[in-house]
Structures are given as structure tokens and as C-alpha cells.
Amino acid sequence: MIILIGNQKGGVGKSTFTLLLANYLTQLRYCKVTVLDLDPQQSIVQQYQKAKLLENKEPYEVRSASLEDFPTLLPALHLNPEELTLIDLPGRLDEDGLIPVVSSADLVLCPFCYDEFSFGSTVLFSVVLQKINPELELAYIPNRMMANLSDDTLQEVDRQLGKFGLVTYGLPDWIDFQWVNTLHTPEIVLPLVRRVMDQLFTRYLSFLLEDLSAGELNDD
Template identity: 40%
Template sequence: MIILFANQKGGVGKSTLAVLFANYLSLVQNKEVVIFDMDNQRSIYNKVQAAQVLENKPLYEVEAAEMEQFSTINEIVREKEGLITILDVAGNIENDSLIPIFKGIDLIICPFAYDEFSVGATIDFSEVVRTLNEKANIVFVPNRIKTNVKYETLESVNKVLLNFGAVTRPLPERIDFQRITTFETPPSIIQAVSPVFDLIFNEFIHKYTGSWKEKV
């Protein structure tokens, strides 16, 4: 199964949530995971390199890759039943290299924020994805939500996004999210993300990987 973390908007938490979700799949759900970092900023890949200097063992492989390599990667990972492949991409819908990726993935996790620029970009992005791929589930994850702010548009935004997919509970803006790693997730963060990740896993992933489990 291939999961894409994407949104047109930068800084919404794609790379952060990709790492936390990979940790969750590996540690909580005992899944074999690989991340392909296809964002030119290589923020996940660089994080792993930095961690290796300290001799921390990552829970899974992280590869730097170009979006153009998707079809090759797709062929390889499809051979490995039970493997969950996570792609982190920049998500600019002007980039044609994204077309085969949008067409070929099974699930999209789309972090976003409730500000007007983020919402506009998220809706544009979803329209493009839906046009190219009718089947893939899209899960929207509100991220960096401040507890002391009232989000006036929350309900109307959710209503629009529900036309494209599911919307999870929001994840809070918290300083500990800025120090995450690919070798462990601190208990404080596990507590914050578990309800959201459990829902995504149970609703959208278990049925794919479950059939594989039953076979062995």
C-alpha cells in the first residue's frame, strides 16, 4: 500500500506527520514501513542522516528519491505485500511529475490549517487529486490548531472538505512536535496523535494490510 502525504501548502506539517505516522505504523501496528522523501528540501532524509551520526537506529528505511522515479518505486513496493510505503512530496499541483503519483497511490493524508490561504490551497489541491484519481481515499488532518483560538470557519471548511474525503480531529500546535525523530515518538506526542492515527489506520489501512495478514 502506498500512502502520500501531500498538500499544495508548505509548512502545514506534511513531513512532521509523515514521520510520526511511520513511527506509529512501525511501533504500534508492527508494520514494515519505508519512506521515500521526494521533497527537494529533503527534510526527512536529512533528519535521518543527522540521527545516524548519533548512532540512533531508525525504525524503517528512509530513501531520498525524485518524483520521476515513482513508477519504478511503485513496481518494486507493490511486490512486497504488507509493506507500507510513505511518500513525502512538495505537492505543487503545477508540477506534472505529480500526475502519475496522484494516479498511483492508495491513500492521501493531507494536513492543513484553518486559515484562508491554507484552506484555498487545500481545496484546489483536492480538486486536482480527485480529477486524477477517483478511488484513493483522502484524509484531511487539521494541524497546528491553537487551543486559545476560535476557528470561525471550521464547520464550513469541514463541510467542503467532506466532499473529497474524511476530516479527522485536529492536532494541536505544540512545541514538542518540532523535535520529532525517526527512531522514537515521545509519550506526550503519542497521546496527542493516537486518536487520529488509530482512526486512519482502522478506517483506511487495516483492510488493505489485513488481507495480507490473514493469508500467512
Template identity: 40%
Template sequence: MIILFANQKGGVGKSTLAVLFANYLSLVQNKEVVIFDMDNQRSIYNKVQASKVLENNPLYEVEAAEMEQFSTIKEIVKEKEGLITILDVAGNIENDTLIPIFQGVDLIICPFSYDEFSVGATIDFSEVVKQLNDQAKIVFIPNRIKTTVKYETLESVNNVFSNFGAITKPLPERIDFQRISTFETPPVSFK
């Protein structure tokens, strides 16, 4: 299975959620996982390299990869039954190297925020992805939600996104990339 964490809008938590999901699959579900960090910033890959200095053993393999390597990644997944492959990509939908990726994944996890720019970018992203791969399931994750703010457009935004896929419960803004690792998941309280 190939799972893509993506959105056209940057800063919505794609890399953070990719690591948390990989941790969950590895620690709780006992699944074999590999992450291919295809984002230009290589934040997941760099985090793993930094943790190796501290002699922490990662739960799963993390590889830096170019988007052009997707066909090779698909072959790896075919050969290894039960392997869950997570891709973290930069979300610019105008990048033609993303087309085969969008066409070849099984599941797209799309974090977003309930703000004007994030919602607009997420709708654009979803329309493009559905045109390229109407078989892929999309799961939208409202992320970095401020618990003290009333989101007046929440219901209407959720209605629009439900035309493209499923929407999870919102995640609070307490989870950030600096507090997570690829060798454990720190406890988080959701108050």
C-alpha cells in the same frame, strides 16, 4: 499500499505527520514501512542521516527520491507484499511530475490549517487530485491548531472538505518536526 502526504500549501506539517505515521505503523502496528522523501528540502532524509551520526537505528528505511522515480517505486511496492510506502512530496500542483504520483497512490493524507491561505490551497489541491484519481481516498488532518483560538469557519470548512474525503480530529500545534525522530516517538500530552 502507497500513501502520499501532500498539500499545495507548505508548512502544514506534511513531513512531521509522515514521520509520526511511519513511526506508528512500525512501532505499534509492526508493519514494514519505507519512506521516499521526494520533497526538495529532503527534511526527512536529512533527519535520518543526522540520527545515524548519533548511532540511532531507524525503525524503517528512508530514501531520498526524485518524483520521476515514482514508476520504479510502484514496482517495488508490487513486488513486496505488505510493504507500506509513504511518499513526502513538495505540494506544487503545477508541477507535472506530480501527475503520475497523484494518479498512482492509494491514500492521500492532507494536513492543513484553518486559515484562509491553507484552506484555499487545500481546496484547490483536492479538486485537482480528485480529477486525476477519483479512486484515492483523501484524509484531511487539521494540524497545528491553536487550542486558545475559536475557529469561526471550522464547520463550513469541514463541510467543504467532506465532499472530497474524511476529516480527522484536529492536532494541536505542540507537535513539530524538531521534536520527532525516525527511531522513536516522544510522548505528547494533549491537554
């Protein structure tokens, strides 16, 4: 299964969310995960390399790639249907080579913020994705939520994005999220993270565990 994490609006925390999701899936759901970093900034790859320098055992593999590389990588991504591939997308819709990536995806997770510019960019991002791949599942993760958001803004943004897909529980704007890396999610944010990830897992991914259990029973 190929899961894209992206938004064309920078600063919404998509790379941090990718790490949170990878940590959750491997450490709490015991899934096999590979992260493919297609963002030119390569922030996830940098985190991964730092962890390797400290000689820690990585719970999942992180690979660096470009959009141009993706068509040659795609056959390998489909070899093991039980493995989840998380792809951190570039932040621009006009990047050459985006169409094959979106066309191959099963699910897009879109972190966003409750400001006007982020909302407009998220809607445009969603429209373009659905034109490329009409069967694509979309889910939206409110991120870096400020305490002074009005209920009217929350409800209207959620209503509009709800036309495209699921809007999950939100993640607050806490400095502790800056300490997320390829090995660790801070204990203080875990309850909030689990709430969001459990919601996504139940909606989109729980069938994977059912398939795995059925396969193990058949092997026995």
C-alpha cells in the same frame, strides 16, 4: 499500499506528519514501512541521516528520490503488498511528474491549517488530485491548531472538506512536535497522535493486519 502525504500549501507540517505516521505504524502497529522523500527540501532524509550517524537502529527505511525517478521505482513498490510506502510529496501542484505518483496512490493524507489561504489551497489540491485519480481516497488532518479558533470556522471548514473525504481529529500547535524524528515521537504528544492515527488506521489500514493474520494461519 502507497500513501501520499501532501498539500500544496507550505507550513502545514506534512513532513512532521509523515514521521508521526511512520513511527506509529512501525512502533505501535508493527507494520513494515518505507518512507520515500520526494520533497526537494529532503527534510525527512536529513533526519534519517542524523539518526544513522548516531548508530541507532532505524525502525524503517527512508529513501531519497525525485519525481523523475518515481516511474522506475514503482514496480519495486508493488512487490510486497503487505508493505506500506509513505511518500512525502513536493509542495507544488505544477511539479512535472506528479501525475504518475498520484495515479499510483491508494490514499492521500492532507495536513492543513484552519486559515483562509490554507483552506483554499487544500480544496484546490483535492480537486486536482481527484481529477488525476478519481478513485483516490482523501483524508484531512487539522494540524497546528490554535486555541482561539472559532467554532463557526471549524465547522464550516470541516463541512467543506468533508465533501472530499474524512476530516480527522486535530493536532495542536505545540512546540513538542518539533522533536519528532525518524526514531522517536515525544511521549507528551503520543495521546494526541494516537487519537488521530487510530482513527486513520481503523478507517483505511486495519484490513492489512487481518490479511497478515490470515496469511500466517494459512502458512501454519
